[in-house]
Amino acid sequence: MTSVAAPTPRARPSIAARSWAFVKRHALTAYALLVIAYLMLPIAVVILFSFNAPSGRFNYVWEGFTLDNWVNWNDVLGIQAAVIRSLEIGFLATIVATVLGTLIAMAIVRHRFVGRGATSLLIFLPMATPEIVLGASLLTLFLNATAVFQLGFVTIFIAHVLFIVSFIVVTVKARLIGFDRHLEEAAMDLGANEITTFRKVTLPLLAPAMLAAALLGFALSIDDFVITYFNGGSVTQTFPVFVWGIARVSVPPQVNVVASAIFLVAIALALGNVLWQYRSAKRTQGAT
């Protein structure tokens, strides 16, 4: 800059000042977009390598495009059974945990009772415990009670309900706090009994919160590795446990296919939700 002869001396500081202002204004945006790119990079790699045609056993280097992995996604021994197992456990554990968690959330939000603080602490603790300790302690219970528990489907199910239920309580609780109780009282005043009121008023109002909580629970269940690995025994495998076992030997591109498919379904649901929020926000803006 200094070596350039400037014909108009007053323009120089203004260009410098302007470019500095430009950098200042856009530095944060550039940084934010770079971090977003960093977050997206491994996802792009997972999806990209699901179309790779590796010549060897490892799927680490790009060698060519193919659709074979998607067409023959279950060509790898054990992968289909593991995916089915993950879905079964995810559904069962989510349903049970959503019911248990919603009941707890209702008790905590709507009632003052002896032991309310201790209950909240008991809900919070599993979320603040490292997964490895949760998994290990549950394993010692199962190992000391082999007459009742054999490691397998049932113990994985128990473990998943345990670590999901706290997240369900937190999610439903947040929604219940802003809940209008006059609606229920109105229903009762109009002659509905407790069961009808619950079925026709409470449950429909709670349904969105329960659905959101259940989706979160299902996502947590299907992604869990550590707790499942500790409590699953050697026979029953979920998809993440299957990946762990196979990662030591070779990672076939079919693993990327399954992970990409799970990702795409989840992102489609979430994007739909974002767009729906965006549109309803626009509509309410237009109305006012």
Add this chain to the structure above:
Amino acid sequence: MGTFFHRHRSGTPYLLLAPGILWLAIFFLIPLLFLGYESLQSGDFPHFQFTWEFSNFSDGIRDYHQQFVRSFVYAGIATIACLLLAYPLVYWIAFRAGPWRNLFLLAIVAPFFVTYLVRTIAWLNILADQGPVVSLLRDLHILGPDGRLLATTFAVVAGITYNFFPFMALPIYVSLEQIDPRLLEAAKDLYASPTRAFLRVTLPLSAPGIVAGTLLTFIPAAGDFINAALLGTPKQSMIGNVIQSKFLESLDYPSAAALSFLLMGAILVALLIYARIVGSERLTG
């Protein structure tokens, strides 16, 4: 339902709580007791006996203090890296992204939709010796001709940072979003420079999010073993790797149980120190 609850004030909450709380008691609290029972046993698999074997704890510290220190150093560095990456990003989302906020928030949680193990394996692709990142760094002479990123401390810490990033970003976002914009306008009206307004208004008001994010990132990171197992070597082995292999490979349950308790204790001590620092800073600031 309101009147229904009032009439049965004493019993109803306990009926609602019973199934869930029983589940948590039987499968969370009682297992912790069993873990304690296991940690004081001695003998060889499968014939362990309860002998008040406190040496499991002292032996654990003696043999694995390196892995403990490593776990806390890695988790600490990863937590700071998460904070430095996340804060500007969520600040930008909260104050600059406008109607696209929710889309960018979705980008933050998107990694969670890819199976944990698979997204960690994706870093194997990215950091591979024949991969583009390593060859670029070699061409720039940042890495030597045989230099690599995989199987290094860098790879393990980077993996932990990536995997726990949303735990840091989301709580900070929530605290930033709750800031009343009128406070920032007031600071401007009172002639505070943007930097000063940030340091005196925005940053203190987002402190609860930073504290929550730090805890949510550090605790799981300190117990992690997947990143060290997939991206590192035994030289990067963390305490989680030791607990995992003792429980599931060498079947040395008492020692593994003692190490689990030591991990919980160490995390608790770290949290107390952290609370001390955060608390005293708040007092003086």
